[in-house]
Amino acid sequence: MTEPIGLSGPGTQPTTSAAVTVTGRIFLLDRPQFTRQVPPFLAADRSGLVLCGKGGNAKAEVLWRQSAGPLLVDPAAYVDEVATADEPFALPESDGALFGTDVNVVLDGQRQCHAAAAVTPSRYVQAGDSAAFKALVRHAQAIERDDVIVAVPVALSWLTKDQYLPQLIAGLKRIPHPKAMMFGAQKNPFDVAAATPNFRRLLAETTNVGLWRADVPAAFDCLAHGGTFAAIGAGGSLRHLVPADEKPDANNPVAHTPAVLLPSMLRYSEGRFIADKYADLPAPRCDCPVCDGASLDRFDSLSGEVRIAAHAHNAAVWTGWLSDLFDHTTDAERRQWWRGFCQAAVDAHEQESTRLRQKGAFKPSPALKKLATLLLPGEVGYQR
């Protein structure tokens, strides 16, 4: 496995073997059933692959030889199981064992399938369920091995409501392992005004924290502001987390064309939407290794092949940006670069709308506008 590029900053000092594995990387997170191979464009020293959901162990056994970067398996119990004060982890039936199944059985299972580190089978913590959150922290603290990443899937309110954020931060500080944060919400959690500033605060006050099931803007912002690692979902459902106790608001999550990353605008748009917008003008072409100069309006299809191609394009694009993110010598430079990148993306929305002669054809998301405008540490008026 290739050594990752080092990061500076308070949240980036690896203290366990799992921390060494994940530090300074942005992973691609995909479903085992859709992963035929380890994408060849993944940067071995700055990225890796996470197989997320059922069948992860089996697929890892098939793919591990292909993977130059670290390969991880996330059981993703948090998708449909809610944490309780007694059972914050989802553990298989004890199968006659005297004291039930230990979390180590699950972790060992991943490691035996050649996962570079093991991800806890954490359940989803509902808003304000302090007892369940504290149980998750307690159980994570009790894990004595050092090859573990603790998944911390919590309702978005834990991040955005002042009532819960201090407890979330205090809990994370108690966990000696890398923590993979994810925030449950029906929509992009970082569209909520308080989410980005509060997450930056969380990153500044904790160590070894990463963002899981993220989109490109959130993942890059995490790494730019002291996060240790991140994982970007290949498809839309892996870039967000719907609360385990809720059904998705989306009317029909399957019957839509794939979300395509439009690089200049740092946004995901549906293949159908792109095709419609560019019906009368040439769509942008993409130079990523997957597209190789092809036009971005070619993903207007419901077919599985097109969906997989779109996901590959998305991952190849952000992989190409990793060197821009990591090749800064200081944290301050990295933040400056990232904010400038986001500002340019916001501006590109209007430019592209003008080019199309369709006012407001593309509107930047609240999350992106936030990234483009928030003050940075050291700037006049900056407040943590």
Next chain:
Amino acid sequence: MEGDVVAHPAMLVLARESRGMTQAELAQEMTRRSDGTVVSQGYVSKAEAGRLEVTGLRLSWYAAALGYPVAVLGTDPQLHGVGVGLVHHRKRASLGAPALRRIHAELALARMQTRALLALAGIEHDYRFHRIAIDDFDTAADAASTVRREWGLAPGAVPQLVHLIEEAGGLVLVRDLGSRELDAVTQWIDGDPPLFLINAHAPADRFRFSLAHELGHVFLHAEPGVTAVQERQADEFASELLLPADAVRAELKQGRLDLPRLLDLKHRWGVSMAALLRRAFTLDIVSDWQYRNLMVEMSALGYRTQEPSDLVRERPRFVPALVADLRNDRGYHLDQLAEATGLLPDEFARLYVGDNNSADAPPVEVTR
């Protein structure tokens, strides 16, 4: 001997403030009750500062003007442990300092009165209150869960909060606090059970939350002060105590949350519709947008001032039962009880035998 009594300056202040009078008003009232002598504000000021001694005739004018027995004005409030001390209250910003001083004085005197009643009955102070340390990780809501567990509460709504506090050894009194800006006030002095004064004017649907808020202060805050942090923590304690996340989440999620449903839930949980809506928001049952819309709707209907369908008001049981026990079973006359508590008989009857404290009070065991 009444004639030998020398007024204690601190008690003069406490007694005057408990009546909500200024020094000038008191001087005027003393003049009205005197033999023609004009009593000046300066005299009252010097008396309260201990720069002159108040005895005899002047003390009797003082007592008459304030409506207290002469003897009580000669007691040292610190010796009786009734100094204002650590007081917590959930007040609105508009409550002024004089009104607050009056309430604090009333609380201190109520402490002295209840101590006297407990002493007459020979009841040992036994209570299940203790400080719970909180920090960012162990929160005020966690403390409320601890209290629920320690007090043996079943999951779900708290049927009788006043009774629960009394069962745990707290003393609860209903008083006219002279303002609608404050629902309850509490004081806990080491060695004594916590004392809660509930404002007789507090709306029934709001006062349970206010009382739970005060209970939060008792468990959480050993240091005085009305800081925003303490107030928020007491609110979080109250919310978890009365609307425990586990139980209320499941119920709030059963169907769309609109005003008719909030009204139903208000009766089920014994808190205001506003408190329920706030809880639904903090537990992510309603979105920020839904929360704001419902609040706007409630404001437009005037619910922020007066919610529909008031709750049945809880009343204290322990102190009324204690007074009844002293009178009926132990043979104390009302005058004797008044004297022991430092009150004139009429006021004692109004405060301890009147409707406020005795109505609807079923018989309870007064031994502890």
